[in-house]
Amino acid sequence: MAEQAKNGKNQEPLVVGRLHKSFGSQKVLNGVDLSVARGETVVVLGRSGTGKSVLLKLLVGLQQPDSGSIRIHGQDIGGLGMDQLNEVRKKIGFLFQQAALYDSLTVEQNVEFPLVRHTTLSDAERGKKARDLLASLGMEKDLNKMPSDISGGMQKRVGLARALALDPDILLFDEPTSGLDPITAAEIGQLIVKLKKERNLTSVVVTHDVHGAKSFADRMVLLRDGKVVIDGTFVQLEKSPDPFVVQFLKDAA
Amino acid sequence: MSFFEWFGELGLFCGQVVRAAFGAPWEGRELVRQMDSIGSKSFPLVALAGAATGVVLSLQTRESLTRFGAKAMLPAVIVFSLIKESGPVITGLIVSGRVGAGIGAELGSMRVTEQIDAMEVSAVNPYKFLASTRVLACLLMLPLLTLAADASGIFLGWISTTLSHPMTLRLFLHNGLRDATLNDFLPPICKTAVFGLIIGFVSCFQGMRTRGGTEGVGRSATSSVVLSSLFIILADVILVRFIQVVFPS
Numbered sequence: 001m002a003e004q005a006k007n008g009k010n011q012e013p014l015v016v017g018r019l020h021k022s023f024g025s026q027k028v029l030n031g032v033d034l035s036v037a038r039g040e041t042v043v044v045l046g047r048s049g050t051g052k053s054v055l056l057k058l059l060v061g062l063q064q065p066d067s068g069s070i071r072i073h074g075q076d077i078g079g080l081g082m083d084q085l086n087e088v089r090k091k092i093g094f095l096f097q098q099a100a101l102y103d104s105l106t107v108e109q110n111v112e113f114p115l116v117r118h119t120t121l122s123d124a125e126r127g128k129k130a131r132d133l134l135a136s137l138g139m140e141k142d143l144n145k146m147p148s149d150i151s152g153g154m155q156k157r158v159g160l161a162r163a164l165a166l167d168p169d170i171l172l173f174d175e176p177t178s179g180l181d182p183i184t185a186a187e188i189g190q191l192i193v194k195l196k197k198e199r200n201l202t203s204v205v206v207t208h209d210v211h212g213a214k215s216f217a218d219r220m221v222l223l224r225d226g227k228v229v230i231d232g233t234f235v236q237l238e239k240s241p242d243p244f245v246v247q248f249l250k251d252a253a
Numbered sequence: 254m255s256f257f258e259w260f261g262e263l264g265l266f267c268g269q270v271v272r273a274a275f276g277a278p279w280e281g282r283e284l285v286r287q288m289d290s291i292g293s294k295s296f297p298l299v300a301l302a303g304a305a306t307g308v309v310l311s312l313q314t315r316e317s318l319t320r321f322g323a324k325a326m327l328p329a330v331i332v333f334s335l336i337k338e339s340g341p342v343i344t345g346l347i348v349s350g351r352v353g354a355g356i357g358a359e360l361g362s363m364r365v366t367e368q369i370d371a372m373e374v375s376a377v378n379p380y381k382f383l384a385s386t387r388v389l390a391c392l393l394m395l396p397l398l399t400l401a402a403d404a405s406g407i408f409l410g411w412i413s414t415t416l417s418h419p420m421t422l423r424l425f426l427h428n429g430l431r432d433a434t435l436n437d438f439l440p441p442i443c444k445t446a447v448f449g450l451i452i453g454f455v456s457c458f459q460g461m462r463t464r465g466g467t468e469g470v471g472r473s474a475t476s477s478v479v480l481s482s483l484f485i486i487l488a489d490v491i492l493v494r495f496i497q498v499v500f501p502s
Contacts, residue, residue, distance in 0.1 A: 060374050086376035100371035103363070114375040117278055162375075 011074040013202045019068035030226030041203040043213040046223035052206040093163030097175040099155035101147035108143040133161040153184035173205040192216040210252040274385035283386045292394030303402030307410030331410040332429030340403040345448035349481040353456040357477030360460025361470035388453030395449030440496040455481040
């Protein structure tokens with residue numbers, strides 16, 4: 001295991017092979033292959049119900065695949081026990097579609113939540129780290145507000161700060177701009193670019209907003225019926241003769 | 254889902270919660286918060302219900318006892334009835350209504366808004382942070398709440414009695430507790446700890462397996478109350494017989 005982890009340092013941080021997942025008779029993922037290089041931002045596109053969010057949940061072990069492999073830093077997470085999986089999870093940040101902030105905690109306490117349990121920082125150090133993170137995302141004035149008292153865009157920023165609290169090297173975004181107005185959505189896009197530059201994060205972004213994703217995507221992967229239709233840059237997508245890709249880009253315009 | 258599947262899953266859930274409860278990190282702050290939410294905030298309702306039961310017992314049994322010439326037994330009837338059965342069951346049912354619905358709805362909404370997923374992704378065990386703290390709080394607070402219901406019931410039972418046949422509280426308690434032994438007090442109080450476990454486990458289980466948006470949250474809240482009340486009544490029947498056999502008066 002240690003050797004596997006050591007080798008993993010030279011490997012792509014995230015590699016998915018022949019991933020299958022069904023719910024009852026409904027096949028959601030049907031042999032998905034995906035690899036993401038260090039510091040790369042890959043956008044996963046597709047219509048609603050094509051398994052984009054399921055793919056993200058499989059990557060952090062929230063759901064189990066029917067078959068296929070998921071390697072995080074070279075380590076196959078399929079056979080890991082809960083303690084080992086949790087060690088892997090500490091290196092992954094996850095921004096949920098609705099931010100998923102804890103209702104009973106303030107903005108600052110939400111960001112401190114993982115720090116309290118996984119670091120040996122003192123109360124003062126923890127508070128400073130949480131406040132610094134929130135300030136870097138423009139949320140320094142709302143530390144003591146409850147999640148229900150801030151807007152959807154602000155909730156996403158707090159969710160992002162919480163995802164970054166343990167200094168992950170992989171960041172997963174589930175529909176980061178959905179339900180936001182165009183200006184706030186663009187701001188979230190800029191934050192993704194900023195984080196990529198500052199932290200050299202490896203990111204997977206699930207979205208159906210292809211044009212918004214152009215600003216931060218290194219590569220785009222389009223899913224259809226649980227399979228990858230095309231994997232390439234936005235320019236390659238635009239040049240693709242595949243009728244589904246053409247139609248998807250046309251509908252998204 | 255079949256009846257047996259549900260029980261099987263509940264059993265697995267209880268196992269996970271018990272395993273999660275032992276070992277660091279200790280969620281002391283969350284446990285205290287839950288003890289306050291479950292215990293302190295249920296106190297007024299439980300005390301009121303206990304008081305009402307004491308008054309009703311006094312009013313209802315006085316007439317019957319007078320008819321059989323056993324009016325002097327009234328304090329003992331009130332005290333024994335409250336301590337051995339009315340207090341524990343009323344407390345269990347009231348807490349299952351107030352707390353069971355609260356836990357079912359809170360954990361249910363955390364499930365459907367992906368807050369529990371977010372906790373797992375943060376490498377925090379929700380069985381520990383959410384479930385074990387609530388189950389432990391229910392286990393600890395139910396006996397204390399039962400004592401409160403018993404005390405307020407006995408006090409209001411005395412007031413109701415003394416309004417028609419004046420007697421001091423001291424005399425009332427002396428008559429009521431004269432023949433009581435430790436076996437009359439302790440087993441019923443311990444019984445309520447089992448009620449607490451039932452409320453905690455069933456409500457957390459129903460909440461954490463919620464599916465189907467806000468409608469699902471509503472279903473979880475309702476089923477938490479219905480199932481925990483049902484199991485409290487069934488457990489009471491079994492435990493009363495168990496206590497009679499193991500702790501004879």
